[in-house]
Amino acid sequence: MTATHFLPRQHLQTLLDQLDALGYRCIGPQVRDGTIVFDRLSDATALPVGIGAHQTPGRYRLEHQDHPRCFAWANGPQALKPLLFAPQERLWRTERDDAGRLSFTSEPQPMQRQAIIGVRACDLAALALQDAHFAGPRADPGYSRRRRDLLLVGVECGQPANTCFCASTGDGPAISTGADLALTELDTGFLVRAASEVGSALCDALPLRAPSDEERAQGAAEIEQARLRQCRSLPGRNLRESLFANLDHPRWDEVATRCLACGNCVAVCPTCFCSTEREQPSIDGSSSTHLRLWDSCFSAEHSYVHGRLLRPDTRTRYRQWLTHKLGGWHDQYGRSGCVGCGRCIAWCPVGIDLTAETNAICADASESAQEAP
Known part of the structure; x- marks a missing residue:
């Protein structure tokens, strides 16, 4: 069983600094134009602290709340898809020389190792499906390159929206697979589990301590309550x-x-x-x-x-x-x-x-x- 550690909230910036030192471009949730989107992140204070997202059919709005948490929202309009399956991508270029001959060259894409912070369990499940399509036997070159250079810091969802039903599909709110690091947010900090070699190396460089029994119990209880609060469901998993x-x-x-x-x-x-x-x-x-x-x-x-x-x-x-x-x-x-x-x-x-x-x-x-x- 993967060991669970605790990262005090005041040391969250250390995680960003370590990722930067390893050469990763950090991307995390931030408030933009009345919603929460993923954008370049270098300072933990840019995270949506004390922000919640009210979602109902056809409606989304942010709410200011009295708490220190920065992941107290279900999801925004973005997932991981735009970062891997690009909305617009140049595949190749054709050129005609003076003699009328055509030459075809692939379009090189600038590559950068990226670390995404705040990924939800539902989006990790979605990533596995994207991998099955784009990184399978006939792998898409651009997607595969971006996927290899991706590090994922998942955060379990303790505040489902009215529109959430991941418990019905079996894809959340708890994180089971897909993340390099899995975090559970509490008021005072984060329960941390490493799920890859890179995640374990990150844990070794962070100021972690052993969690108390109360912190463990609180984390588990919040995830269970998030599951029980979901009011929507599908009639089955194979329809x-x-x-x-x-x-x-x-x-x-x-x-x-x-x-x-x-x-x-x-x-x-x-x-x-x-x-x-x-x-x-x-x-x-x-x-x-x-x-x-x-x-x-x-x-x-x-x-x-x-x-x-x-x-x-x-x-x-x-x-x-x-x-x-x-x-x-x-x-x-x-x-x-x-x-x-x-x-x-x-x-x-x-x-x-x-x-x-x-x-x-x-x-x-x-x-x-x-x-x-």
Whole structure:
């Protein structure tokens, strides 16, 4: 069993200093434009101390609270995805010489070791799914380079939002795998567990002490209470059969009347990885840069195949997103593509709740199964 240590709050800056000494560019949560985002971090005082995040369907706002904690919020609109699967990335460059011959060269990306502080359990689970897609047998070179240079300091979530349901998917709030260091925040400091060789080396360089029995008990109790406070859930962890048995359910039409097909849900989702590719030619036509950009199954052109749209309306696009996320991913990756972070609920402009829609659609399949002899 991994040993648990205690880092007093006044020594949190030491962790940042050690990461900097090891050559890591530290990135951590900070308040920007009324939300919490990940940005360059060199001073622990820049963390969102005494800040909470109130989230409900279609609503997100920060709240000032009377406590010394800097991770007392569930999550912001960002996850790890933008730091690894870049929103826009140059893949290669094409150049034409005077004789008209074309040459292709890969676009080198500036690399920097990065340490991300404050990663939640749901986002670590999402990272494992991104790894399965981008770092598998046909590894994506850019993603793989960024992934190798990444160090993760996870913080267990003791304050779930109204929109959270990671307990339902089995991905939180406690951190089980994926982090180099796992922290549990208390008022006076942090319970610390190392989960890798790099994490162990960091522990050796920090002013740690043994935690008291009371501190251990408080940390465990807060995580358990965070699990119990979650008020949303999915009807199961493998919904493949239920969803594909209900492709003509009337709920698809009902949700389509509310959905704007704006793509907010996939932009904030930590596991969605749809992309498109574009050519960016120079004005004189002598060269061109090939780009990969984030895309969405809610956009019309995403399903364009040989002169026709396979999913011509919002109904079929929303259905594709939900059935693939909660059903089809089991065929590809052996589990659902949802980690219960609730971002798609909070950041949907009209407050569509993935858990409510899924429960409504799967209810008929559950009732039929119960009535079957």
